[in-house]
Amino acid sequence: MEGLSKAKILVEALPYIRQFAGKTVVIKYGGHAMVDPDLKRNFALDVILMKYVGIHPVVVHGGGPQISRIMERMGIRPTFVEGQRVTDDETMSVVEMVLVGTVNKEIVGLVNQHGGRAVGLSGRDGDLIQAERMQIYKYAGDERPPEILDIGRVGRVHRVNPRVLQALEGAGFIPVIAPVGVGPDGQAYNINADLVAGAVAGELSAAKLILLTDVEGVLDPEGRLVPTMTAAEVRRALGDGTATGGMIPKLKACLKALDRGLEKAHIVDGRTEHAILLELFTDRGVGTEIVPGG
């Protein structure tokens, strides 16, 4: 953290530590933010520090770029519709292998290697993330009903079962969740990690949702950072094309969590050193904060 002495950091952090001690903070660690070994190590240290000062971090991770890389190596071309990966059965196996088998274990390993106690879960463990098939509606003209697009085994969160998370929190562990859900048929569903993070934050009545990504925050059409948005402004940004691609599920996830009582969501640049600590424990606003209201 440039320009900050350790003592100054501590003095600045104390009121925030008091404010969040005993509360849950959900952190979404995006695949695009998992770029270099130092940043990954700092991410692990930040999460451990949070736990150490009495906050309950819950990590939900992505891994979109990592899935696409393996698909390409296997000769499968990744395709997306409205930011959601088209997921046939073969792709679902790759998604589960990469998210649950590789990315999840890497994050758990990093946290534990640096002195934390993390436990990796997919949404199939303990029926944590119950999914239903996502329908995507496409406008087909004023006179015709919308077309329903089939994007395969892509889910939306139907319900979060918090019991396994509560048990882990009670025993002092840090849950690390891969965004694979379980459908009513017992099958795995691929769910966008932002949507999982929003639903988990809502279910756990989290004090904050922090989404770490590869941009400074939400940018306006001129490319300038928007420091604060209300829920109404977010709805407008979703409707007028300001937010596209991967920003769409992020903003939807924030809205969903705010609807369930979350006080604030933050979209911050995960490529900044110690982005989580800057967001949680200092006065300098980083990224975009999203608050309820109009």
Ligand SMILES: Nc1ncnc2c1ncn2[C@@H]1O[C@H](COP(=O)(O)OP(=O)(O)O)[C@@H](O)[C@H]1O
């Ligand atoms: N208004 C916007 N402000 C910032 N980023 C935007 C906006 N609209 C679209 N994006 C895109 O959203 C991306 C972040 O989402 P995504 O690629 O899914 O990242 P992650 O892996 O962190 O979930 C940015 O890199 C950017 O290309």
Ligand SMILES: CC(=O)N[C@@H](CCC(=O)OP(=O)(O)O)C(=O)O
């Ligand atoms: C349905 C869907 O698109 N699922 C995502 C799950 C991973 C994810 O969300 O990763 P990021 O957060 O790194 O983008 C995918 O397959 O890429």
